Amino acid sequence: MTVVPVTSEPLDGRSTRAERLRRVRREKILKAAERVFGQEGYHNTSITDVIEAAGISRGTFYLYFASKDELFYELVDGFARRLIDSIRVVDPTSANPTVDMLENIRHVVGLLFDHRDLTKLLLKQAQGVDEKVDLILKNLYGLLHEMVVGALENGAQWGLTRRVNSQIVATAIVGCIKEVLYQYLVEDREDLPEKEAVAVALFEFGLRGLLPNS
Amino acid sequence: MTVVPVTSEPLDGRSTRAERLRRVRREKILKAAERVFGQEGYHNTSITDVIEAAGISRGTFYLYFASKDELFYELVDGFARRLIDSIRVVDPTSANPTVDMLENIRHVVGLLFDHRDLTKLLLKQAQGVDEKVDLILKNLYGLLHEMVVGALENGAQWGLTRRVNSQIVATAIVGCIKEVLYQYLVEDREDLPEKEAVAVALFEFGLRGLLPNS
Amino acid sequence: MTVVPVTSEPLDGRSTRAERLRRVRREKILKAAERVFGQEGYHNTSITDVIEAAGISRGTFYLYFASKDELFYELVDGFARRLIDSIRVVDPTSANPTVDMLENIRHVVGLLFDHRDLTKLLLKQAQGVDEKVDLILKNLYGLLHEMVVGALENGAQWGLTRRVNSQIVATAIVGCIKEVLYQYLVEDREDLPEKEAVAVALFEFGLRGLLPNS
Amino acid sequence: MTVVPVTSEPLDGRSTRAERLRRVRREKILKAAERVFGQEGYHNTSITDVIEAAGISRGTFYLYFASKDELFYELVDGFARRLIDSIRVVDPTSANPTVDMLENIRHVVGLLFDHRDLTKLLLKQAQGVDEKVDLILKNLYGLLHEMVVGALENGAQWGLTRRVNSQIVATAIVGCIKEVLYQYLVEDREDLPEKEAVAVALFEFGLRGLLPNS
DNA sequence: TATGAATGAGATTTCATTCAT
DNA sequence: AATGAATGAAATCTCATTCAT
Numbered sequence: 001m002t003v004v005p006v007t008s009e010p011l012d013g014r015s016t017r018a019e020r021l022r023r024v025r026r027e028k029i030l031k032a033a034e035r036v037f038g039q040e041g042y043h044n045t046s047i048t049d050v051i052e053a054a055g056i057s058r059g060t061f062y063l064y065f066a067s068k069d070e071l072f073y074e075l076v077d078g079f080a081r082r083l084i085d086s087i088r089v090v091d092p093t094s095a096n097p098t099v100d101m102l103e104n105i106r107h108v109v110g111l112l113f114d115h116r117d118l119t120k121l122l123l124k125q126a127q128g129v130d131e132k133v134d135l136i137l138k139n140l141y142g143l144l145h146e147m148v149v150g151a152l153e154n155g156a157q158w159g160l161t162r163r164v165n166s167q168i169v170a171t172a173i174v175g176c177i178k179e180v181l182y183q184y185l186v187e188d189r190e191d192l193p194e195k196e197a198v199a200v201a202l203f204e205f206g207l208r209g210l211l212p213n214s
Numbered sequence: 215m216t217v218v219p220v221t222s223e224p225l226d227g228r229s230t231r232a233e234r235l236r237r238v239r240r241e242k243i244l245k246a247a248e249r250v251f252g253q254e255g256y257h258n259t260s261i262t263d264v265i266e267a268a269g270i271s272r273g274t275f276y277l278y279f280a281s282k283d284e285l286f287y288e289l290v291d292g293f294a295r296r297l298i299d300s301i302r303v304v305d306p307t308s309a310n311p312t313v314d315m316l317e318n319i320r321h322v323v324g325l326l327f328d329h330r331d332l333t334k335l336l337l338k339q340a341q342g343v344d345e346k347v348d349l350i351l352k353n354l355y356g357l358l359h360e361m362v363v364g365a366l367e368n369g370a371q372w373g374l375t376r377r378v379n380s381q382i383v384a385t386a387i388v389g390c391i392k393e394v395l396y397q398y399l400v401e402d403r404e405d406l407p408e409k410e411a412v413a414v415a416l417f418e419f420g421l422r423g424l425l426p427n428s
Numbered sequence: 429m430t431v432v433p434v435t436s437e438p439l440d441g442r443s444t445r446a447e448r449l450r451r452v453r454r455e456k457i458l459k460a461a462e463r464v465f466g467q468e469g470y471h472n473t474s475i476t477d478v479i480e481a482a483g484i485s486r487g488t489f490y491l492y493f494a495s496k497d498e499l500f501y502e503l504v505d506g507f508a509r510r511l512i513d514s515i516r517v518v519d520p521t522s523a524n525p526t527v528d529m530l531e532n533i534r535h536v537v538g539l540l541f542d543h544r545d546l547t548k549l550l551l552k553q554a555q556g557v558d559e560k561v562d563l564i565l566k567n568l569y570g571l572l573h574e575m576v577v578g579a580l581e582n583g584a585q586w587g588l589t590r591r592v593n594s595q596i597v598a599t600a601i602v603g604c605i606k607e608v609l610y611q612y613l614v615e616d617r618e619d620l621p622e623k624e625a626v627a628v629a630l631f632e633f634g635l636r637g638l639l640p641n642s
Numbered sequence: 643m644t645v646v647p648v649t650s651e652p653l654d655g656r657s658t659r660a661e662r663l664r665r666v667r668r669e670k671i672l673k674a675a676e677r678v679f680g681q682e683g684y685h686n687t688s689i690t691d692v693i694e695a696a697g698i699s700r701g702t703f704y705l706y707f708a709s710k711d712e713l714f715y716e717l718v719d720g721f722a723r724r725l726i727d728s729i730r731v732v733d734p735t736s737a738n739p740t741v742d743m744l745e746n747i748r749h750v751v752g753l754l755f756d757h758r759d760l761t762k763l764l765l766k767q768a769q770g771v772d773e774k775v776d777l778i779l780k781n782l783y784g785l786l787h788e789m790v791v792g793a794l795e796n797g798a799q800w801g802l803t804r805r806v807n808s809q810i811v812a813t814a815i816v817g818c819i820k821e822v823l824y825q826y827l828v829e830d831r832e833d834l835p836e837k838e839a840v841a842v843a844l845f846e847f848g849l850r851g852l853l854p855n856s
Numbered sequence: 857t858a859t860g861a862a863t864g865a866g867a868t869t870t871c872a873t874t875c876a877t
Numbered sequence: 878a879a880t881g882a883a884t885g886a887a888a889t890c891t892c893a894t895t896c897a898t
Contacts, residue, residue, distance in 0.1 A: 041342035043257040047872060057880045059875085068872065127338040128255035152424070161424040168415040169424075171397045172390035179389020180382060201382040209423030210366070210375040210383075232860095239861090261889065271863045276890065446881095453882090469770035471685040475868060485884045490869065552769040556683035580852070589852040596822060596843040597852075603821020604814035611813045629810040637851030638794070638803040638811075689893060699859045701896085710893065 026064050029054045030078070033071055038117020041125045042072060069130045076126060076133050079118055080140045086111050087147065098160075098207075101151070106199050109181070113195060116185045123182045141174065148173050161207075176202060240278050243268045244292070247285055252331020256286055256343050283344050290340060290347050293332055294354045300325050301361065312374075312421075315365070320413050323395065327409060330399045337396045355388065362387050375421075390416060454492050457482045458506070461499055466545020469553045470500060497558050504554060504561050507546055508568045514539050515575065526588070526635070529579070534627050537609070541623060544613045551610045569602065576601050589635075604630060668706050671696045672720070675713055680759020683767045684714060711772045718768060718775050721760055722782045728753050729789065740802075740849075743793070747841050751823070755837060758827045765824045783816065790815050803849075818844060 032054035036045045047068055051061050065071040086107055094100055112119045126133055148170035155161030180202060246268035250259050261282055265275050279285040300321055308314055326333045340347055362384035369375035394416060460482035464473050475496055479489050493499040514535055522528055540547045554561055576598035583589030608630060674696035678687050689710055693703050707713040728749055736742055754761045768775055790812035797803030822844060 059880050124341045162426045164419060165415040168412055169419045171394050172416055172419055175389040175393020176386040180385050183385045198382055201379040202386055205378060205383045205386055207423045207425050209421045211421050212376045273863050487884050555766045590854045593843040596840055597847045599822050599825045600818040600844055600847055603817040607817020608813050626810055629807040630814055633806060633811045633814055635851045635853050637849045639849050640804045701859050
């Protein structure tokens with residue numbers, strides 16, 4: 001039988017609850033900010049927009065975030081972390097490395113589609129807002145780039161892919177992903193192909209290029 | 215016999231000269247603006263920054279441009295026009311269509327490298343600043359996209375390329391170009407490959423993909 | 429049993445109190461603006477003048493008024509409303525219609541004397557500042573004019589006054605009032621006659637004209 | 643036989659011609675300014691408006707007038723002088739002093755009708771623009787006022803008019819004239835009575851007041 | 857003398873941030 | 878902890894005036 005204290009919680013329990021509440025509040029603000037930043041862009045969004053979307057007062061906002069920049073930083077930072085976590089390194093000795101790669105692409109694409117607004121923002125407007133944000137983006141894209149470079153070099157070493165200028169080609173591949181994503185994240189298009197079709201077409205193009213099968 | 219003065223200009227010459235001067239001064243402001251917008255971004259750049267960079271007074275600026283928005287619009291519009299003009303449609307029946315395509319890429323890449331700051335700005339920050347600018351960008355990228363789609367479909371029809379989902383693949387190709395450009399426009403990198411290497415690597419990757427030659 | 433707290437206000441009382449405070453502060457700004465606009469004129473008065481006179485900061489001003497124009501509009505509109513409310517239609521069948529008329533003049537004159545600055549401003553400088561303000565003035569003077577026209581025609585019908593060109597004479601009467609007011613509102617005159625003397629002299633002149641009693 | 647020098651004019655003749663030209667130019671600018679100031683008001687009229695209306699360049703304007711204020715001052719000053727010149731003192735011992743007075747009113751009204759724009763401007767917006775202008779207006783209206791006061795006192799002394807509070811009544815009479823003028827100077831009215839009717843109605847009202855003939 | 861491009865002080869307005877309640 | 882009124886630095890834009898040609 002579990003005894004639940006009635007009158008008061010243990011000291012650290014209380015602090016934990018307070019912390020949890022605080023985190024929940026922060027999360028609520030971050031979610032609202034993601035929405036408004038994503039829809040209007042960083043510079044066209046005022047603190048007023050954020051607090052109205054979050055349903056809090058101006059003063060409260062500054063209890064949770066030191067500044068507009070910091071809010072944006074946290075938003076980008078959190079998303080970047082989740083994105084990085086979602087990427088799995090492909091083991092070229094696995095049974096089906098290409099299947100793994102496809103899986104990886106699907107995975108990341110899925111996460112990004114779940115955060116359309118923020119993704120669009122990161123792809124097109126986040127740069128130049130704040131130095132710390134720029135650094136995050138640089139790191140994020142740098143990581144992506146290095147992973148692709150690694151994959152290309154591994155692939156070449158194992159004979160799975162051709163030898164290419166892996167720096168340039170990695171950049172190109174990252175660009176493919178970014179652009180395709182961006183285009184298919186724009187909401188008011190009716191002609192959006194399925195995620196599946198996008199992933200497959202990208203994959204095919206990347207592997208085989210445009211030349212006809214010999 | 216009519217005597218035409220040699221030293222002075224013809225009657226309408228006066229207005230032409232004034233106009234020329236005016237255009238030169240506009241150009242001076244546009245160039246300064248390109249520099250500061252490109253380095254600091256649109257929102258982090260004030261009119262004060264622009265006029266200081268251009269070496270003119272506040273009032274003079276408004277003699278040449280109606281507003282900060284209009285300045286930015288002209289900057290983007292002018293660049294978009296030059297960019298569009300620099301693109302030549304590839305004739306698939308020519309002796310070497312692939313050479314033509316490579317030439318085209320070289321051409322555009324060259325123009326963009328000559329306007330690093332502005333290109334970076336257009337690629338990463340110009341969206342959401344101004345509706346008219348958004349429209350220009352949409353048209354510019356739309357045109358690029360349509361050209362690539364056309365090339366893909368022509369290529370497939372003539373047996374030069376495989377049949378692919380031309381919409382998605384065109385988007386991917388545009389993305390490749392954008393990203394590679396952007397990365398190699400960032401100034402403080404010492405390891406920039408030559409333009410030539412970039413063009414060739416992009417080209418190879420696009421045509422052959424990553425799979426090894428069978 | 430519901431306990432109603434005694435010291436604090438009822439639930440909607442909070443919002444009412446806030447609103448009251450807001451109205452008080454608006455009133456404070458309006459009063460300061462009346463002073464500076466009245467002394468310096470609309471165009472010679474800057475927002476800086478207003479906020480210094482009101483003892484508030486720049487930002488606070490825009491918390492209460494959307495623009496300098498709107499401030500002026502509210503000032504004029506509020507005054508016009510109070511002025512119109514202060515005018516009572518004279519019933520020609522009353523015991524002493526002429527006494528009523530005199531009372532009316534006294535009433536309006538009193539209100540205007542209590543708002544010297546604003547009155548001077550309206551009489552001499554308010555026109556052409558803002559279209560909405562022009563409309564208010566047109567309506568205000570139009571109303572005054574129509575009332576005088578009505579009084580003249582009623583008076584003639586009841587045999588209390590002569591038949592005159594009521595349009596022109598009404599305009600003249602309105603002009604008398606305006607000018608006399610204006611002259612006796614100029615502050616630095618020491619020789620101001622009493623309100624009473626002004627009202628009586630105007631009244632006498634209007635009724636009897638200048639010709640000697642026959 | 644008059645000898646006209648062919649090659650060059652006498653020294654003072656040349657300067658006279660130059661002066662005349664200068665005066666003509668000034669007059670042209672003043673006329674244009676009267677038009678634009680009268681239509682848009684002092685503060686809504688820019689130097690640009692004036693020089694466009696006058697068909698001269700910006701620099702030329704400042705060759706003829708030291709400032710916008712000075713231009714306005716000259717405009718008002720010149721008009722005030724002509725107005726004062728047009729007023730003739732009524733001699734109460736003349737055969738028909740009332741006829742003289744009516745003649746006077748007609749005269750001034752005629753001059754004002756010939757300068758509608760400027761008159762409207764002086765009546766409603768000129769005050770508070772410039773101290774020197776304010777002084778002119780004060781003097782102008784002061785003179786008018788004194789003349790009317792004099793007429794009233796003369797009239798009373800000679801038994802032509804009743805004894806009234808001549809200060810207040812004079813102010814009232816000036817106000818009548820101003821207001822009637824203003825109303826009938828507003829251009830877009832179709833129902834304007836004839837000048838004649840206006841003068842007569844004013845005159846009748848002023849002399850007899852509103853009470854029915856006993 | 858005439859020109860009109862250039863000037864810069866100053867106006868209005870915005871908005872991220874602070875602070876008394 | 879929460880509120881929202883108050884703040885003021887800084888932004889954009891105007892326009893009377895100057896000055897080199």
